[in-house]
Every structure is written in structure tokens, then in C-alpha cells.
Amino acid sequence: MTNAVDIENVSLVFGGEGNNPVLAVDTIDIAIPKGQFVAIVGPSGCGKTTVLNMLAGLIPPTAGSVKRNGEEVDGPSRDVGYMLARSALSPWRTAIRNIEMGLQIHGVDKVTRRERAHELISLLHLDGFESSYPSQLSQGMRQRVAIARTLAIDPDLWLMDEPFGALDAQTRLTVQGEFINLWERSGESSVIFVTHDLEEAVLLADRVIVMTARPGRIKSDTIIDLPRPRVIDELRFDDKFKEAEHRIWKELRDEII
Amino acid sequence: MKSSDTASPEPSNDETDNSQIYSSQSEGSESERFDMSKIIETPRWKRILKAVDLPIQFVRIGLFVLIIWAWESRWIFKGGSPFSFLGWDYQVFPEIIPLFQGVPSEAWDFLLDIWDDSLFWGDFWVTLQEAIYGFVIGSTLGFTVGLLLGSFRRAAKVMSPFLIFANAVPKIALAPILILWYGVDIASKVALATIIVFFIVQIPVQAAVAGVDPDLDVVATSMGATQFQKFRFVVIPGILGPLFGSLRLSSIYSILAVVLGEFIVSKRGLGQRLLYETNNFGMGKAIGLITILAGLALVFNAIIGMMERRFLRWQDTEARGKVVSL
Numbered sequence: 001m002t003n004a005v006d007i008e009n010v011s012l013v014f015g016g017e018g019n020n021p022v023l024a025v026d027t028i029d030i031a032i033p034k035g036q037f038v039a040i041v042g043p044s045g046c047g048k049t050t051v052l053n054m055l056a057g058l059i060p061p062t063a064g065s066v067k068r069n070g071e072e073v074d075g076p077s078r079d080v081g082y083m084l085a086r087s088a089l090s091p092w093r094t095a096i097r098n099i100e101m102g103l104q105i106h107g108v109d110k111v112t113r114r115e116r117a118h119e120l121i122s123l124l125h126l127d128g129f130e131s132s133y134p135s136q137l138s139q140g141m142r143q144r145v146a147i148a149r150t151l152a153i154d155p156d157l158w159l160m161d162e163p164f165g166a167l168d169a170q171t172r173l174t175v176q177g178e179f180i181n182l183w184e185r186s187g188e189s190s191v192i193f194v195t196h197d198l199e200e201a202v203l204l205a206d207r208v209i210v211m212t213a214r215p216g217r218i219k220s221d222t223i224i225d226l227p228r229p230r231v232i233d234e235l236r237f238d239d240k241f242k243e244a245e246h247r248i249w250k251e252l253r254d255e256i257i
Numbered sequence: 258m259k260s261s262d263t264a265s266p267e268p269s270n271d272e273t274d275n276s277q278i279y280s281s282q283s284e285g286s287e288s289e290r291f292d293m294s295k296i297i298e299t300p301r302w303k304r305i306l307k308a309v310d311l312p313i314q315f316v317r318i319g320l321f322v323l324i325i326w327a328w329e330s331r332w333i334f335k336g337g338s339p340f341s342f343l344g345w346d347y348q349v350f351p352e353i354i355p356l357f358q359g360v361p362s363e364a365w366d367f368l369l370d371i372w373d374d375s376l377f378w379g380d381f382w383v384t385l386q387e388a389i390y391g392f393v394i395g396s397t398l399g400f401t402v403g404l405l406l407g408s409f410r411r412a413a414k415v416m417s418p419f420l421i422f423a424n425a426v427p428k429i430a431l432a433p434i435l436i437l438w439y440g441v442d443i444a445s446k447v448a449l450a451t452i453i454v455f456f457i458v459q460i461p462v463q464a465a466v467a468g469v470d471p472d473l474d475v476v477a478t479s480m481g482a483t484q485f486q487k488f489r490f491v492v493i494p495g496i497l498g499p500l501f502g503s504l505r506l507s508s509i510y511s512i513l514a515v516v517l518g519e520f521i522v523s524k525r526g527l528g529q530r531l532l533y534e535t536n537n538f539g540m541g542k543a544i545g546l547i548t549i550l551a552g553l554a555l556v557f558n559a560i561i562g563m564m565e566r567r568f569l570r571w572q573d574t575e576a577r578g579k580v581v582s583l
Contacts (some may be wrong), residue, residue, distance in 0.1 A: 007530070024370060058478060058479060076478055078480075080474075082480075084472055084475060084476065086472055088473055088475070090473060090490070090494065091571060092494045092495075092497075093494075093571075101476075101480070101490065105477065105480045105486055105490070106480070133571045135571070153480065166565065
């Protein structure tokens with residue numbers, strides 16, 4: 001079976017042609033089988049987001065190859081959902097129309113996309129806020145709308161760039177729980193989840209990749225062997241979880257301190 | 258979210274820990290709750306009264322009456338040197354000879370007279386057409402060019418010296434040439450208004466395109482949006498605020514441009530009429546015509562304001578386009 005993602009010998013240089021070039025990503029290899037939830041952690045500026053941008057087809061690698069389902073990535077794809085750190089909702093669209101945006105771009109008819117949007121609204125507990133504008137929503141709700149928008153197109157690869165970074169601790173826990181439920185139900189979808197929060201990475205992911213400070217290289221790659229379905233808010237106090245987090249923390253600490 | 262709401266995967270937590278709960282307010286004790294029914298809803302008439310804000314209306318009306326009185330009584334025409342108490346005798350406000358004076362009542366009489374004057378309405382129609390054509394053509398071109406140059410930076414680089422020079426030209430100076438090229442009828446005035454309106458719209462639109470949230474562009478790109486879809490879903494909605502601001506301004510400037518064009522050479526139009534009346538010392542009529550032109554500009558502005566409120570409903574009520582705040 002082909003992997004969902006194959007990143008082979010990939011390097012990326014920003015600002016070439018004498019413009020003070022910066023090596024952002026240095027010769028990384030990551031292979032992600034279908035249906036795996038991978039978290040990438042690392043200090044800020046380590047090229048985590050750059051990896052997502054390459055997978056989303058927004059920037060080509062300087063060297064090496066980036067493949068999805070065995071095929072070279074050569075531009076944005078309809079099967080990839082990309083969620084940015086900031087919710088990046090269109091302020092002039094109501095919540096439901098924001099959720100529909102990807103479907104609208106893909107040319108899905110109005111009735112079908114409304115149906116799909118309503119489905120996500122109830123899954124993410126946004127009922128009653130369909131026609132609110134983003135400015136009328138709380139931070140947590142905006143992030144939920146952004147999740148719904150990302151997943152509305154039924155992507156088979158979810159790229160999440162610090163999606164919960166801006167949330168307060170309690171809201172984050174709730175949204176993390178909703179998110180993991182959605183993924184556990186989705187079946188075959190693969191997730192690459194970039195975060196600087198190790199606890200979040202270990203709670204959610206099957207596998208945690210630690211990246212080094214710039215230039216980004218892979219420092220460690222660990223399987224998190226915790227049972228699923230996971231109940232996020234309880235798992236935090238589990239000894240096996242704490243042990244896993246501590247193990248990876250030792251790797252990460254060298255990069256931060 | 259309470260942790261007890263969800264089943265824990267492993268029964269690892271012991272309930273009898275040594276943390277104490279000092280008080281719990283959520284159970285029972287209905288009497289301590291704040292009674293919302295004590296808050297009486299403000300009646301509708303009170304809310305309207307508050308919105309109208311009577312003191313402001315009174316001061317406004319008072320000021321209006323004062324201005325009309327000072328004008329009608331010809332007090333403002335008697336001249337004066339406000340700094341004479343400093344021993345400086347320069348006449349800042351000249352004394353106006355009676356022939357050049359015009360008062361509101363004369364303007365009012367004129368406004369009543371023209372009501373069934375078909376010749377006047379002919380002139381009105383000419384000016385209205387010129388202004389509308391100039392506004393529509395100029396703002397459409399300005400919007401399109403601004404949108405394209407804002408989106409394609411290399412094209413903007415190529416064009417920028419030409420546009421900067423063209424904008425630096427005092428456009429009124431083109432009027433005589435435009436009249437030679439397009440004739441003394443409507444077309445030359447439309448051309449002048451188009452040129453003036455073009456830059457009023459193009460410059461802010463181009464700047465606003467650069468200011469659209471780049472994250473929205475990334476989201477749309479990652480969803481596979483085409484350039485046309487990005488215009489439709491990201492760029493155009495993102496620049497509506499500055500666009501409407503510039504449209505309001507250009508609706509007024511299109512009237513200004515056509516009146517100016519008519520001053521230079523024309524057969525018909527309110528500007529031509531205004532020049533004729535002033536040359537014949539019909540001061541009341543001139544003031545009446547100026548009032549009509551201002552009224553026209555206000556109507557343009559109100560129509561654009563209505564569209565603005567419709568399209569920018571998502572913005573805060575404060576930021577929404579108000580024509581005149583009552």
C-alpha cells in the first residue's frame with residue numbers, strides 16, 4: 001500500500017539568488033502510512049509550517065521530493081485540508097458560509113454544501129451560530145468553524161498548523177476532544193499536526209516527530225502507544241501518557257534550552 | 258467541561274483526595290440568584306428619544322436659523338475687519354455691492370419657479386447624464402485597473418511611473434483639450450469626469466488589494482481556488498470598505514468635473530446655466546442652482562451609502578456607511 005505522505009531528502013532554502021538565503025529545512029525524510037496521526041513538534045522557526053506548505057502544494061521543495069499517495073505534489077489538491085494557526089475566516093461570511101467555502105470553490109451545488117455544513121455544525125457543537133459573523137463568535141468557536149471549513153471538503157490528508165495555539169487552556173481541551181473524535185470517526189484520513197505544545201502532541205497523535213531548531217532536521221520520531229479512542233481530558237492524568245511525554249520532552253529540551 | 262461528564266478510560270483517579278471544596282454555589286439557593294425581571298425593558302419611545310438626542314437637534318436648528326438670518330438680513334455682506342481692535346485695518350470680509358448680493362429668499366423663489374420649467378429640467382437631465390456616465394465609466398475603469406495592478410505586482414511595477422505622472426497632471430487643465438477632441442456636447446464632460454473619477458477609485462483600490470489578509474489568500478489557494486475565484490471570494494469582498502469610500506468621493510467629484518466642463522464650453526447643463534445667471538447678476542438664481550447641485554451630490558451619496566450598508570452588513574454598525582447621522 002502506498003503511503004499517504006512520502007517526504008524524501010527534502011531541503012528548502014528561502015530567499016535564494018544572493019538574497020541572504022536561509023536554510024529552513026535540511027534533508028528530512030518522513031513516511032506516513034494512510035490513517036496515521038502524526039504530530040510535529042519543535043521550537044518556533046524550525047520549519048514545521050514550511051513542511052505543511054510543501055505538502056499543501058503552496059511551495060515546492062528546493063531539493064528532494066514530496067509525494068502524496070505515491071505521486072509528486074505539484075500544486076494544491078482538493079484532497080488536502082489545510083488549517084492555519086489563525087482561524088483565517090472570511091469576516092464577511094457567516095459561520096455556515098465560511099464552512100461552505102471550500103465546497104463552493106470546488107463547485108459543489110448549494111443544497112449539498114448546506115447539508116454538509118449543517119452536519120459539521122452539529123458535530124462541532126456550533127448549533128445556533130450558523131448565521132453569526134466571525135466577529136460575533138468567541139475564539140474557540142472561530143477555531144471550530146475553521147476546523148469545519150477544513151474538513152467540509154472531506155480531505156484524506158489533514159494539515160493542521162498549530163490550530164489550537166490561540167485558545168485558552170479549557171477551551172483548547174474541549175476543542176481537542178471534538179477534533180480527535182472527528183478524526184477517530186473519519187476512518188482513513190491521515191493527519192499532520194504541527195504544534196509547539198508537547199502535551200497536545202502526545203495526547204492526540206500516534207507518532208510524534210521532534211524537529212531541531214533552524215535549520216529544521218528530524219531529531220526523533222516516536223510512536224505513542226496509547227489506546228484509542230482517547231478521552232483527552234482524562235488521558236492527561238494517565239501514567240503511561242506522562243511517561244511518554246517525559247521521554248520525548250528530554251529530546252525537545254535540548255532544542256529549546 | 259466537567260471531567261465527570263465523560264467516562265474515564267481507566268478508573269485511576271481516587272475520589273478521596275485531600276483537596277477541599279469550600280463552597281459550591283450551583284446547587285439550590287434560588288433566593289440568592291439575581292432576579293432578571295427587576296430589569297425593566299426601556300420603552301420604545303424612550304429609546305427613539307435617546308437616538309434622536311434632542312439637545313443636538315435644537316442646537317442644529319438654532320445654528321441653521323442663525324445662518325439663514327445673518328444671510329437674509331444681508332448682515333454678512335456689510336464687510337468688516339475682524340482684527341481692527343488690534344489696529345490692523347485689513348478688510349478680511351469685503352463689502353459686497355447690492356448687485357452682487359444674493360439672499361436665500363431669492364433662491365427659494367427661483368426653486369419654486371423652475372418646478373414647471375421644462376427648459377430647466379432639460380439642463381438638469383444633461384448634467385445628470387454627464388455625471389452618471391462619468392461616474393460609472395471612471396469608477397469601473399478605476400476599480401478594474403486597481404484590482405489588477407494590486408493583484409499582479411510586476412504589472413504594477415511596469416505601470417506605476419505612468420500612473421504617477423498621469424495622476425500628477427491637474428486634470429482640469431485637460432478640459433480645453435477634451436472639448437476640442439470630444440466636442441461641446443456631453444461627451445467631453447463625461448471624459449473629464451471619467452479621468453478625475455478614475456484616479457479617485459484606482460489608487461485606494463490598488464492599495465486595499467495589497468492590504469487583504471494574506472491568510473485568506475493562503476486558505477483559498479490551498480483549497481485550489483482559481484485566480485477568478487480568489488477575486489470573487491477573497492479580494493473583492495476584502496476591499497469593499499475602501500471601495501465604497503472612494504465611490505462616495507468620486508460621486509461628488511463627477512458632479513464637480515461636469516460642472517467645470519460646462520463652465521468652459523457647453524450648450525446645455527446646470528453649470529452652463531449657473532455661469533449664465535452669474536454673468537447676469539442673477540445671484541439668487543445662482544445660489545438656487547448651487548443648492549440643486551449640492552442636493553444632487555447628496556442623493557448620489559445616499560444611494561451609494563445604501564449599497565454600502567447592504568454589502569457591508571457584516572461590519573460593526575459604527576463602521577457602516579452613514580450618509581448624514583441624524
